Amino acid sequence: MNETCSFFKTLKETSILNFHEATNLSHLFKTLANDTRLRIIHTIIKYDNICLTEIANILEMKPQAISNQIQRLVDKGIVKATRDRNNVRYKIIDPCIQKLLEAGLCILQENK
Numbered sequence: 592m593n594e595t596c597s598f599f600k601t602l603k604e605t606s607i608l609n610f611h612e613a614t615n616l617s618h619l620f621k622t623l624a625n626d627t628r629l630r631i632i633h634t635i636i637k638y639d640n641i642c643l644t645e646i647a648n649i650l651e652m653k654p655q656a657i658s659n660q661i662q663r664l665v666d667k668g669i670v671k672a673t674r675d676r677n678n679v680r681y682k683i684i685d686p687c688i689q690k691l692l693e694a695g696l697c698i699l700q701e702n703k
Contacts, residue, residue, distance in 0.1 A: 622667050627652070627660045629692070635670060635681050636689050642678040 608616065623629060627650075634646050643661070647654040661681060664670040671684040683689065 619667065622663055622669075623691075625660065627656070628664060631657060631661055631664065632669070632683065632688060632692065635683050636692070640673075640680045640682045642675070642680050644678070646681070 623632075630650055631646060634649050635641055638645065638649070643654050643657055646661070647657045650657065661670060661672075665672055665681075669683065669685050669688050670681050672679050672681055674680075
């Protein structure tokens, strides 16, 4: 995604998270705190508008295992599923997710 998440630019300027915001953020991080889901997100970012079978082949996993995990991402509004004839194609619909993963990878590199 070429869009940027403007929230990152204003985090210092915002009020401290209230309980509701912190709870929602915690739930999001729990969804992302899964190695398979992170690999699925990265694959979808890299190969935008990709079908389940292609994701499974790239990750060398069974389609059913991918399907179960990707549904959680769809439910969170991170990924969108679109029917294309006999296939369902997936794309990232939240532009902040790519920035979040990039920031996480940056932290890992900095801490080496």
